[in-house]
Amino acid sequence: MGDNGVAGAESIPQSKVVVYCGVCSLPPEYCEFGGTTKKCEEWLKKHHPSLHGELYSEAAIEANLSTLSLDAQKRAEKDAQKKAAKAATAEAKEVEKKAAAKVYIKRVERNKRKYVTAVAGLEEHGLELKKVAKDLGKKFATGSSVTKMAAGGEEITVQGDLTEGLLEYIVKTYKGVPEDNIECIDESKKKKAAAAAAAIAATEAGLQGR
Amino acid sequence: MFKKEIPPGTKSKVKSSVQRGIRSKAIETYPLLEPYMDEIMPKKEQLDMIKLPDRVTLYALSASPVVPLFWQHMDDPLIPHLRLVHRFPDCFHRIRIDRGAIRFVLSGAALMTPGATSPGGRLPEADGNGEEDYRYGTEELAPGTVVVVEAEGKENACMVGQLKVGTKEMKATKKGAAVEAGHYLGDGLWNLHLD
Ligand SMILES: [Zn+2]
Numbered sequence: 001m002g003d004n005g006v007a008g009a010e011s012i013p014q015s016k017v018v019v020y021c022g023v024c025s026l027p028p029e030y031c032e033f034g035g036t037t038k039k040c041e042e043w044l045k046k047h048h049p050s051l052h053g054e055l056y057s058e059a060a061i062e063a064n065l066s067t068l069s070l071d072a073q074k075r076a077e078k079d080a081q082k083k084a085a086k087a088a089t090a091e092a093k094e095v096e097k098k099a100a101a102k103v104y105i106k107r108v109e110r111n112k113r114k115y116v117t118a119v120a121g122l123e124e125h126g127l128e129l130k131k132v133a134k135d136l137g138k139k140f141a142t143g144s145s146v147t148k149m150a151a152g153g154e155e156i157t158v159q160g161d162l163t164e165g166l167l168e169y170i171v172k173t174y175k176g177v178p179e180d181n182i183e184c185i186d187e188s189k190k191k192k193a194a195a196a197a198a199a200i201a202a203t204e205a206g207l208q209g210r
Numbered sequence: 211m212f213k214k215e216i217p218p219g220t221k222s223k224v225k226s227s228v229q230r231g232i233r234s235k236a237i238e239t240y241p242l243l244e245p246y247m248d249e250i251m252p253k254k255e256q257l258d259m260i261k262l263p264d265r266v267t268l269y270a271l272s273a274s275p276v277v278p279l280f281w282q283h284m285d286d287p288l289i290p291h292l293r294l295v296h297r298f299p300d301c302f303h304r305i306r307i308d309r310g311a312i313r314f315v316l317s318g319a320a321l322m323t324p325g326a327t328s329p330g331g332r333l334p335e336a337d338g339n340g341e342e343d344y345r346y347g348t349e350e351l352a353p354g355t356v357v358v359v360e361a362e363g364k365e366n367a368c369m370v371g372q373l374k375v376g377t378k379e380m381k382a383t384k385k386g387a388a389v390e391a392g393h394y395l396g397d398g399l400w401n402l403h404l405d
Contacts, residue, residue: 015249018296018366026395027296027366033316034396067309067330067362079313 019048028055032064035087037080101125103170103177107163108187115161119170120149122156125177129154132174139169211283211371211391212398213318216262224257224269232257232269232288236280239287239356242301250279250294260404268399276404281393286372287356292393292400295358295367303351304358304367305377306332312361315369316396321359321389323380330362333377350378359389369394 018027022043024034028051031040044052054060065073101124108116119136123129129146133156137144143159158166163184171179224232233251237244251257256272257279265284268291271277278291295302307321308330315321326333334351338344351357353376359369371392380388393399 015246015297016299024396025401027364029364029366030312030316030368030395033313064309064363069310072310076310076313 019051022047028052032080033083035080035083035085037084098125099178099181101181103182104185105163105166105170105182106185106187107161117158117160117162117166118147118155119158119166120153120155122170122174122177123154125174127174127176129156132156133158135173136166136169140165211264211266212262212393212400214263214398216398216402218403219261219263219268221258221260223272224259229257232280236288240290240301243298246298246301250298262399262402268402270404274405278399278402278404281399283391287354289356289370289372289393290358292367292370292395295370299358299360299367300345302358302370303334303355304346304360305334305351306330306346306360306362307368309362312364312368315359315361315394318394318397320387321369321371321392323375323384323386323388326388327381327384332360333381350376352376353379357389359392 020026021028021031021040023040024031024036026034028040028044028048031037031044034040041052041056044055101121103119103121103125106118106120108118110116119132122132133144133146136142136156136158140158140160140162142162145157146154147157149155163186167182167184170177170182229251233247236251237247243250251271258270258272258276260268260270262268262281266281268281269279269288270291271279277293279294280288280290282288290302305326307315307325308328310328310330311322311325314325325331332339332346334347334349335344336348338348339346351373353373355373355376356370357373358367359371360367369389369392371389374387374390375383
């Protein structure tokens with residue numbers, strides 16, 4: 001080595017540790033080019049105040065601007081605004097999705113008079129199913145586990161008919177889950193209702209056909 | 211190269227003989243890495259190979275968290291992941307782009323020559339551009355050389371890739387694409403979930 005034209009070969013530093021932004025994952029000096037600049041800055045201020053002081057000092061910002069022509073500055077600013085708008089839309093969508101995400105508490109008849117209660121949809125509200133299953137098992141002193149659903153995805157299955165208790169506990173314990181989003185379903189009743197609805201529909205179809 | 215998001219690919223263990231081969235290939239391509247090779251790729255640690263789209267293979271240390279090291283397109287040279295570049299910035303050939311070019315590179319555009327030949331850019335110069343501790347080398351780089359792309363006013367590199375044209379030609383023409391299909395900050399490879 002040393003003869004390949006790369007300067008500084010004699011004094012190579014050890015493995016350098018670079019801080020990466022907790023919001024956009026880039027080195028913080030590049031946050032300004034993403035769409036989450038504001039959040040990035042807040043994160044840096046909280047987690048690496050001295051680096052924040054360096055990167056966001058007035059002098060640093062001025063130095064950044066002075067290297068660009070006025071025209072280029074305007075274009076860069078427009079670009080940044082577009083990116084920020086895009087990021088904001090994506091975030092709003094995410095919030096909307098969360099707000100709309102339903103949680104179902106289902107009473108399912110296993111054998112005659114033996115029930116399990118299934119809770120589906122909690123993961124959409126940022127909860128870890130395994131942990132919640134464990135909590136529920138402890139709280140209600142019963143068997144509780146994460147099970148795969150036939151339609152794909154996972155739900156929590158708790159032994160016993162606990163619809164009411166679970167509803168109350170979930171609302172109280174997991175503040176991120178709005179009560180309005182929780183729907184309680186009685187599987188056996190649902191089946192009967194569905195059968196009844198189908199029968200009505202069939203009759204109506206029959207009437208129209210005449 | 212990685213403009214699109216990359217789905218997590220299949221991971222497989224690399225045999226120790228192959229691991230030795232990659233190690234020596236890395237040293238051959240980047241001689242300045244040699245003193246750090248035990249730190250970069252400890253002999254006792256497992257190296258994983260992850261298949262990515264478009265016949266790219268990523269080599270990563272099977273640690274927690276996973277440490278990405280090099281990627282390779284078919285039989286092209288091993289190219290360091292930017293996280294490795296950030297750890298050993300002085301071990302690679304490098305050039306610099308001006309501030310105005312950064313946002314184009316970060317949005318996945320090819321690196322255009324004017325970004326490196328403008329006053330804010332840097333290329334290897336025989337006289338070291340008159341700067342003390344000139345960090346961009348004194349010898350021209352041939353087409354195909356893997357270069358780390360730094361940026362004006364920034365400490366860490368933002369891109370790494372192969373030169374499409376030599377630096378001498380870049381200075382002569384001052385136009386055209388200089389690095390295409392590289393790996394840049396925030397691209398699919400950077401954002402790839404490895405754990
Ligand atoms: Zn950031």
